[in-house]
Amino acid sequence: MTPPWPLELRFQKAKAELLVRFDDGHETSIPYELLRVESPSAETKGHGGDRPPPPAKKRKIGVLGAEPVGRYALRIRFDDGHDTGLFTWSYLRELGDEKISRMAAYTGRLNELGLKRE
Numbered sequence: 001m002t003p004p005w006p007l008e009l010r011f012q013k014a015k016a017e018l019l020v021r022f023d024d025g026h027e028t029s030i031p032y033e034l035l036r037v038e039s040p041s042a043e044t045k046g047h048g049g050d051r052p053p054p055p056a057k058k059r060k061i062g063v064l065g066a067e068p069v070g071r072y073a074l075r076i077r078f079d080d081g082h083d084t085g086l087f088t089w090s091y092l093r094e095l096g097d098e099k100i101s102r103m104a105a106y107t108g109r110l111n112e113l114g115l116k117r118e
Contacts, residue, residue, distance in 0.1 A: 004093045011063050020092050028096025036061045036078050037106050039085030056115035
């Protein structure tokens with residue numbers, strides 16, 4: 001099976017989301033906040049078996065820019081200085097498809113730890 005290939009990546013500042021249109025016709029949008037808190041980086045995923053607390057106060061996160069990494073991923077630069085996660089095309093598709101459940105899990109974990117989105 002061929003992995004999804006993005007035909008269009010559009011950062012929509014007014015909506016604070018990334019619109020992704022794939023070559024199979026699938027289209028999804030991903031909130032900047034979810035991109036930031038689910039960044040595939042050691043900061044958010046942890047080192048080894050340690051799971052760090054989720055990034056807090058990211059509700060109004062902005063995107064400063066993005067650059068392709070080879071032909072397989074995108075590096076997004078957020079306005080809080082974070083830019084180490086490499087978002088593969090498959091991972092962007094996954095985030096878009098699971099955005100509701102992932103946001104619910106994120107906000108639930110914040111609440112458990114007494115952290116805030118704002």
